[in-house]
Amino acid sequence: MISFFRRFFASKVGLAIALAFLALMGLAFAASDITGRTFGGIAATDRMAVVGGEAIPVTELTTGANTALEQVRQQNPTLTMPEFVAGGGFDEVVSQIIDRFVIAEYARAHGLRAGENLVNSEILKIGAFQGLTGAFDEKAYLAAIGRRGLTDKSFRRGLEGDLLAQQLLAPAVAAPLLPEKIARQYASLVLEKRKGEIALVPAAAFAPAGNPTDAQLTAWYAENRTRFIRPERRTLRFAVFGADTLKVNATPTAAEIAARYQKDAAKYAASEKRALTSFVVPTQDAAKALAARIRGGAALETVAREAGFTASKGEARDQAALASATSSAFAKNAFAAAQGGVVEPAQGQLGWYVARVDRVERIAARSLAQATPEITEALTAEKRTAAIADLVAEIEGEVDGGTALAEVAKQYGLKVETTPALLADGTVFGQQGATIVPQLAPVLQTAFQMEESEPQLAEVVPGRDFVIFEVARVEEASAPPLGQVREAAIAGWKRAQGAVLAKQAADRILAKVRGGMSLDAALAAENRPGFEREKIDLERRQLLAQRQQRVPAPLVLLFSMAEGTAKTLEAPRDIGWYIVALEDISTLPIDKEPGLVAQTRQQLGQALAEEYREQATAAMRKELGVTRNAEAIAAVRRQLAGEQQQ
Incomplete structure (x- = not known):
């Protein structure tokens, strides 16, 4: 490719334009019936357009633009609303919203319906609205749509429109097949x-x-x-803390150590492990006959090989572990045999075991004094984990209760730090190569969505690292003086x-x-x-x-x-x-590329379906009639672009 082409596409604005139309299908979430506010000189009850006899409130446009930008920012976190508008994203949002209303209004006019029960069933299918049990959670539902500026009524209206669109357009665009002659023309273009x-x-x-x-x-x-x-910049105040910085008393008492020793008495009692060489045969008679040959002086490995089996050596195990791997009966017999002796055959899950005890490892009992270091270490870790969990819960309660970050930090001995101005992708504005503490990276997305300055607590590494953060300053996306x-x-x-x-x-x-x-x-x-x-x-x-x-x-x-x-x-x-x-x-001759025509027909199927959809929507717009409120749309555009009102 030509090198100087890349200059534009490597620039931030060029990239923004390239991404401006991504992920706009989420506009089904862009409905809103909030009233009583004003935006750019246009009242919330004003209409952005009229489809047939139905008015589309201007709030649809403002919410839709913000939703679309949020989705595009998943690919380009630093994209600003003015850049989104300049790149054509705003115009696409206007068209998408109008077409959504056109399709829904046309469907209703021709007798299609999406009743309350159908809408309810669709809501129940959405995973984001499910609680910890996997069932629908009304609080999770309201919180999820609330984060997008929606109400139950507005969300249902948008979902109803989507269901009507499915009923109306799915039969028209389902599995379209491009004619072969046309496919040959497109295929020849590839060559x-x-x-x-x-x-x-x-x-x-x-x-x-x-x-x-x-x-x-x-x-x-x-x-x-x-x-x-x-782009928008945010300055954060934060305090990082974790298991290594919190001061907790986790030293176990002598009574606690003694109680743990008593509880785990079996662990510290004398024990024994045995290592075996064994093989498995299908019948009891065969096992007994082969065991008798081994007792008579033949080597177990030789007996197994001559009988068509393979002997295997096992690691030393206690009786419980051996029983788990074979059977209780065989483990009992193995621990009854002497070192070097042949184990009385017993049945397991795979057949009858023939085995020899190769080694007996006897572990002496440990007294309380001998076990104290091990118990102390285990109890200290357990008590520290529990104490930290309690302390984190206590701090979280303070934060949730509205206590200021500085006060929480002072109370618990934490160090408060302030970041330089950050972009949404975590880079420091105006300081190339500067970095932030790694604990802030997981909370940046939340920090750039927060509208309130109250601190929040986040768990960065489960059970180990935590951060309390708040937005100290917001610098909106704007052109500088x-x-x-x-x-x-x-x-x-x-x-x-x-x-x-x-x-x-x-x-x-x-x-x-x-x-x-x-x-x-x-x-x-x-x-x-x-x-x-x-x-x-x-x-x-x-x-x-x-x-x-x-x-x-x-x-x-x-x-x-x-x-x-x-x-x-x-x-x-x-x-x-x-x-x-x-x-x-x-x-090049198309006949030299076998399968290209069929491949082209398949690949263009989706494009053909989209073309059918656009043509059908255009016909609906013509039949219903669409009147745009150019003044209201222009006012929203100016406000989103950060332009001064004329």
Whole structure:
């Protein structure tokens, strides 16, 4: 790929645009019937649109945009709402909400229903609404939808709309099959190969050398503030503590040690272990006959081998462990035999055991004094674990009760620390390479969702590490004052001015190329430094192999042009202008790729289903009629983008 394509897509804004449309299916959760508030000068009862005879409240849009941004942030945690709006995410939310209402209204108009019982059954299936027992938990349900700004009524309304959409559209889009002739056409595109050239006329080559006036810079910055949006930053206060830092008295008393010794008397009594060599035979008669041969002086291993069995040596075990592995009867017989003796055969789960006692290990009894160090260590660990659990529960009670972090820290001897301004992904704003304490990483997502400053306690490593944290300061995503980014703004202004001249140069070059001059010669005629040119020789399948990456726009244009043509394309963020010239198109014979047509039909099935859905929804919009409240939508857009009201 062309190296200069990557500049835009490596930037934060470029990445935001690439991710702006991900995970928007969660808009079913975006309903809200909250009233009485205002947003951007539009009352909560105002409508964003009217579908047929039903009004869509503007709160649907505000909640939907926030929900969509939250989902996109799962892939790009530092994405800001202004960037989301600028990248087209807001417009997609508007369309999604209107279409959801269109489908539901059309379904009702044609007699489809999603009754209360059906909605209830769907709610019961959602795992997020289940408690510890696995059954539906009303508190968990209300808490989950409440975190999304929803009420029971609004959530049910959204779920009802989804159920109606399933009833209405599922039959229309189920398992569509692309006709073979069309599939062959699409399959042949995969085998298409294109040759051409792509050049970049950089704005930097035409940028003015002098700086703008204060008035020019101020006006330009006001129009381009979204380019300088800083993501939301939060400063946290926290105190880390754990099993190694909490002071608890875990020393056992002499009485406790004696009681444990008495309780585990069997553990400290004299004991015996035995190691055996054995094999298993299917019948009692065979076992007795083989045991008799061994008692007569034959080696157990030899007897087993001659009888077609394999003898195995076992590790030393006590009687209980041996009984668990074989049978109680065999273990009893084994512990009755002398060292070197043959065990009386006994039946186990696998057959009849024939065995020899190889070794007897006798462990002497231990007195209380001898067992005290071991018991002391065990009791100390147990008491410390219990004491820490009690102390953590006590601290948690203080935190939940509203006690300030500083007071909790002082009471329990904890050290309070403050982070620098953090981004949602845990990086320190403005300090490349700076890190935070690892205990904060698991709670960052919660910290960036908290609306209140009351402290919270979180368990980082179960039973060992804990952290109390609170949000000390929230700096909303916004463009900084011009003075803080003056140098970057000047560079942006110069780039913008250069882009205008670069467009004129690109038009001149394009005219020469269309007149028969080579692209290389047309670029040289401009006599400017910094022009970049690269020859392209690619198959479409090479682009398809990079489905997980965003294909650069100039390459997309190259693969959509007619042979022998040239076009210009604006580069993002005033980088300059691309000139795309396509020289040749060739296609490999499709018959040399067996199975490609069938594979294409299968892969395009989902795209065809989505196309059917869009066409059906468009027909519904036309029949019902949709009227948008452009003023209300624009007001919400301005508020979300952080723009000043006009």
